[in-house]
Amino acid sequence: MEIFFVVLPLLLLMYAAYRGLSVILFAPLTALLAVFLINPSWVPAFFSGIFMEKMAGFVKLYFPVFLLGAIFGKVIELAGFAKSIARLIIDLIGESKAMLAIVLVGALLTYGGVSLFVVAFALYPFASELFKKTNIPKRLIPGTIALGAFTFTMDALPGSPQIQNIIPTAFFKTTTWAAPWLGLIGGVFILSTGMVYLEWRRRKAKKAGEGYGVGHINEPGEMSSDNLPNAFLAILPLFLVGICNKIFTLLINSSYGVSFDFSSVGITETAPIEIQKMAAIWAVEGALVVGILTVLFLAxxxxxxxxxxxINISIGGALLATLNTGSEYGFGGVIAALPGFKLLNESLSSAIKDPLANEAVTITTLAGITGSASGGLSIALASMSETYLAAGAKLGITPEVLHRVASMASGGMDTLPHNGAVITLLAITGLTHRQSYGDIFMMTLIKTAAVALIIAVYYSTGIV
Structure with missing residues (x-):
């Protein structure tokens, strides 16, 4: 019966997310419902002592990352840099390779620190124009954008400033550059396999005589290349974010040492800060500030x-994204404290004894249930990171490997139909789940397979 009290709130939260209901409201409601069914008198204590403490802790750590990322994406958009970069890559690749061009633009923007939601808005007009010119079915646009923006640059490539690659740093005391070779191997697999699949879909449609189609909604106007900023200047802020992220990571770790003790500056009420836990977050924040200032200077x-x-719109979006994920994090803290979670964890551990496989399955399952990579990742690591570290230490598995597997697993089954990014992408393109979700789901399967691949590569070669 205890396990039922764990599974029930997960199913209710998944249903709420699928129906588009607010996770900020329903995460605490569903979690506290489980507490109420066990013991009603526990509800106030669990709400204040666990849910709100976990949620506040998440906001304290990650709100600046969400905020700076949203502002960076917005100024890139306002400056016309996203359009300029898209036009450059399309010119270099050629309009005949429309799918590859769109994927590469999405990858460059997301790896440069632009929010994947901003990328989806920026890419759609170019994708629509190219697909029309090359007579590729419009229904293939969401899958193409998803490959470029929602996959390998989000959580596989080392140094990615996306939140899915940042969250594990606080739990494993790693950096965003953790396990670079495993990340690169996984990223190459996702890109190459995804492109093979998309080209197969294009050829199949062409053979059937299917073109772009008519009667579509949300069709953008024809794109103009007039008055676009210099493309190489447009790329500079993205380049600086990546370089500064690496430089700041090295400088912070070497400059501060193990911890910062506030008593050394006369402040005795504040506890010391563990630098390893914060270094990666500070590095990304600093890099995004450099990126924002560079855009403002140039344009x-x-x-x-x-x-x-x-900017006010960006701040609102950042607040919503932070509170959504923070609420899911608080949800995970409550669920992890329930007696049934321990039983469920023991059952899963006995069924999947390998810590990397256990971590991957747990995280991708929770990401799928919540419809959020960052949400599922936060829930799992909030309750299980210490277990993974202990099990990994016994087998000689470094925290860097645990980080990369966790990050990539969060981006596995997260893109199920109720995922917010999927719903937004389909709304932007004016397409439905029936028309285009199949291709997005294939990207989901490819991402999930990539996690199994890097685990196998690690055990076979020991490469990190």
Whole structure:
């Protein structure tokens, strides 16, 4: 019966997310329902002592990352840099390779620190134009954008400033560059396999005589290449974010040492900060600040026109994203404290004894249930990271490997139909789940297979 009290809130939260209901509201409601069914008197204590403490802790750690990422994406968009970069890559690759061009633009933008939601909005007009010119079915656009923006640059490639690659650093005391070779292997597998699949779909449609189609909704106007910023200047902020992320990671670890003790500056009320836990987060934040300042320096005249109103929109979006994920994190803390979770964990551990496989299955399952990579990752690591570290230490598995597996697993089954990014992407393109979700789901399967691949590569070769 205890396990039922764990499974029930997970199913209810998944249903709420699928119906588009607010996770901020329903995460605590579903978690506290389970507590109420066990012992009603526990509810206030669990809400204040566990849910709110976990949620507040998440917001304290990650809100600046969400905020700076949203602002960076917005100024890149306002400056016209996203359009310029897209046009450059399309010109270099050629319009005949429309799918590859769109994938590479999405990959460059997300790896450069632009939010995947911003990338989806920026890419769609170019994808629509290219697919029309080359007569590729419009229904293949979401799968193409998903491969470029939602997959290997989000959680596989080392150094990615996306939140899915940042969250594990606080639990495993690693950096965003953890297990670089495993990340690169997984990233290459996802990109190559995804492109093979998309090209197969394109050829199959062409053979059947299917073109772009008519009667579509949300069709963008024709894109103009006039007055676009210099493409190489547009790439500079993305390049600087990546370089500064690496430099700041090295400088912070070498400059601060193990911890920062506030008593050394006369502040005795504040506990010391463990530097290893914060270094990766600080490095990404600093890199994004450099990126924002660079965009403002290069294109202030163009950006300033709508800067105030658009920045306010970005701040609202960052707040919503942070509270959504923080609420899921609090949910995970409550569930992990229930008696049934321990039983469930013991059952899973006995069924899947290998710590890497256990970690991958647990995280990707929770990401799928919640419809959120960062949510599922946060829930799993909040309750299981110490277990994974202990089990890994016994087998000589480094925290860096645990980080990379966790990060990539979060981006596995997260893109199920109720995922917010999937719903947003389909809304932007004016397509339905029936028309285009099959291709997105194939990317989901490829991402999940990539996690199994890097685990096998690690055990076979020991490469990190």
């Amino acid at each position: 202030f005249k163009k950006v300033k026109t709508n800067l105030n109103s658009q």
